[in-house]
Amino acid sequence: MNEVASTMQHVSTNIDPDIDPDREGIEIRDLYKIFGPDAKRHIAAVKAGMGKDELNSKYSHVLGLQNINLSMPGGKITVIMGLSGSGKSTLIRHINGLIEPTVGEVIYDGDDVCKMSPIELRSFRRLKTAMVFQRFALLPHRTVLENTRYGLDIQGIAHSKSEPMAQHWIERVGLKGYERHYPAQLSGGMQQRVGLARALANDADILLMDEAFSALDPLIRMDMQAILLELQEELHKTIVFITHDLDEALRLGDKIAILRDGALEQVGTGQDIVLGPANEYIASFVRDVNRGRVVQAATIARPREEGEELPSLSVPGQMVLEKVARKMTKADTTVAHVVGRKGKSLGIVDLSTLLGSLVTPATAED
Amino acid sequence: MATTCWGLPEALCAFPAIDTTTMREMRRTIDTGFRGLVREWSDVIDAATAPLQSFLNVLEHSFVDAPWVVVLLVLLAVVWAASRSWKTVLGAALAMFAIGWVGLWEDTMVTLAMVTVCTVFAVALGLPVGIFAARSDRVQSIVNPVLDVMQTMPSFVYLIPVVVIFGIGKVPGMIAVVIYAVPPMIRLTSLGIRLVDREVTEAADAFGSSARQKLWNVQLPLALPTIMTGVNQTIMMSLAMVVVASMVGVGGLGRNVLQAINNQFFTIGFLNGFALVAIAIIFDRTSQAFGKRLQKHREAGHE
Known part of the structure; x- marks a missing residue:
């Protein structure tokens, strides 16, 4: 909880x-749903930690939802x-x-x-x-x-x-x-x-x-x-x-x-x-x-090193990596400047970090 | 009479029935008591059935007295309106002409009037009961065994209480017919509503339908094919029972059939039977075509 x-x-x-x-x-608060003729009686037991299987086999009630806070x-x-x-x-x-x-x-x-x-x-x-x-x-x-x-x-x-x-x-x-x-x-x-x-x-x-x-x-x-x-x-x-x-x-x-x-x-x-x-x-x-469609540029941006030149390509922070990669390829570059909502600089993304973040753990293990 | 008893004691051989005197006494007490009760209430019963009686008479007269051309045209118009099929209309016209030609027009009108009234009553009674039974499991659990008994009872048996209470005539006949014809209407209405897709009724709820809105917008329209099967069954059972009810004084084709059976009049029996079959087919085709036409929107097909 x-x-x-x-x-x-x-x-x-x-x-x-x-x-x-x-x-x-x-707002959903402390919501429990037990299906069965005598649901209210088993609430305490469920709150104390009785699981779905036990409730079903012992009392033949079905635990639908437990402790939902959302x-x-x-x-x-x-x-x-x-x-x-x-x-x-x-x-x-x-x-x-x-x-x-x-x-x-x-x-x-x-x-x-x-x-x-x-x-x-x-x-x-x-x-x-x-x-x-x-x-x-x-x-x-x-x-x-x-x-x-x-x-x-x-x-x-x-x-x-x-x-x-x-x-x-x-x-x-x-x-x-x-x-x-x-x-x-x-x-x-x-x-x-x-x-x-x-x-x-x-x-x-x-x-x-x-x-x-x-x-x-x-x-x-x-x-x-x-x-x-x-x-x-x-x-x-x-x-x-x-x-x-x-x-x-x-x-x-x-x-x-x-x-x-x-x-x-x-x-x-x-x-x-x-x-x-x-x-x-x-x-x-x-x-x-496919992480390329989920992870955003701002997440993998690294701070700009001192004296590093600002890349000519800039991308918004919420852009997903797949799109960033597409932009880089189009612009024929390997680095991009990540810019926040109000034009604030969030850092730099380069192609190798981007590739590294696209590789899923599953693929990495092979 | 018990000649050989296979060496068994008397009690195991001939069934130990109540002796005849006791039985006679019992019968007499119950019968006189019941008859007295009915006699005592006869005014009330007459008063209650009088409007029905006059309604039936008026309807029967309007069917019988109207010129046959008018009746035939009205009938064919109804068949056309319900079925929208020239084949069915033509079939109905031919059948009615044949009936008229063999001299059974008047008797057929009497039967037609009776069946119409009984069907209307049975539907008007069965639909609401069916809706209640669909809505509440408790009502269903009471209604179902009653319907089971009603449907297992042979049709002749219905006539006994009806005749004892209401006597002989059109109204008792009609009551017997309605009672006999109503079970399929109730059952199929309830079944149809219960079979409506749960997700669709849930959608009706989710958009905030009241119980009445849900019934009229969703449950009845979606249950309509099943309900129409019920109406069709009710018509068919009315027609069957109208013939049996001739035994308690309902006129029309049924009475002719009864007389033909009693006197072995083969030709009369055959012709009346044919007339009954003909109207049964007209009713059945028309009501089924109507039910099917209501379901036109179910036909799939992208353009």
Whole structure:
């Protein structure tokens, strides 16, 4: 618990400067979820350290989540990553109250979602959250346009008002011309665009994406990730994204939380996790990651030596190494000047350090 | 009578039944008690069934008294509206002409009126019960065994309590038919709603649907194919039971069939049976085509 908390603090200071002042973050505190008829009774035992297997074999209750403390910054993408059965889908359903925790709090804008009455919860879901599902969950008897305005229909907004809004988002996700089609007439990727448009049309601050791209082909998945990042650039929603794919997590996540057996293993930025895996489990995960796409120039920059000439090529500190390398090759040089946000010099990167950082431990061992 | 008892004691040979006098006494007590009860309540029962009776009469008259051309055109219009298939309309027209030609038009109208009313009642009763059963496991656990009993009971047995309580006539016949025809409607409504994709209902919840919004926007439309199968089954069972209910005074084709059985009138029996089969096929084709047409959007196909 302390370990997680300290990582968290470390991370939040890392992210703080970028936090969007207009968006509230989501705060999950001391959350436990046990599935079974008599869940509350076993909380004490779990808190005292009873594991998933023991709880299951002795009391036939299933430990879904344990000791979750996680803050999801407003206006950012938080990715919750884990393999199947790790509890990630259970966790995301706590944020809009589809699942109630056994104990714990989910704080948004000063309110505990878990303590809301059914009516409060309904209006919270209508106005503050929207969700995208793994298998799209579109209504087969409604057209693309009717599906997209679904959330607005539920709010009781007149069609004359909701249709232009829905139309706008259909165009934004690239489905113009398909308004009158039924979901069954669309490919998987297009169906998920409808799912995304439906969620965006709700104009909610929180966007919950439950393995939203996992059912799509790799190429289409990359496409959808690009669409999401592009939209996020301008919308700055508080996005919680669930995935089992580390590459996807690294590509999308401003902050990544890794779940295993219902407990958080590590929380941090993609770079934090790749460069400093908290334990063997995480290390085995990140071993084969393409570091060139994760590690940033500022991380490997060394101070400029005295009298060293300033390289003509300069790159921003957050640029990933892959791009730095591409720039160097293009400029036909082996050194680059790393510059911070406000033009401050952060140091020098040269090609050999860069190469050294790209080599993963796994490759190095061979 | 017990001639050889294989050397067994009497009690193990002939079944030790209650002796006839006790049995007679018992029967008399129960029957008179029950009859008295019914007689005592007869005003209430009559008052309760009177509107049904007049409703049935009005409907039957409007079917029978209207010129056959009008009825036929209305019927064909309904078939067209539901099925949108010229083949089905043509089939229905041919069948109705054949029925009229052999002189069974009036009896067919009586049966048609009865089946229509019974189906409407059975659907109106079965749909809400099915929805309740889908929503609550407890309701389902009460409804299910009742339906099991109803569906195992032979159709004749339904007539006994109905006749004792309501007497002979159209209304008791209708009650028996509705009770007989309602189980598939309840079962398939509940099943259809329970089979709706969990992720879609979860999506409805996630967007903040109220229970009613979820029912009308998601559960009923998605359960519709199964519910339409229920409606189809209910129509078919109404038609079957309307024939049996001729025993308690329901007129129409069923009565002719009953008379034909009693008197061994082969031709009359055959013609009436043919007429019943013809309307059964019209109903079945039309309601199935309607159900299929509602599901048009499920057809896949990218351009």
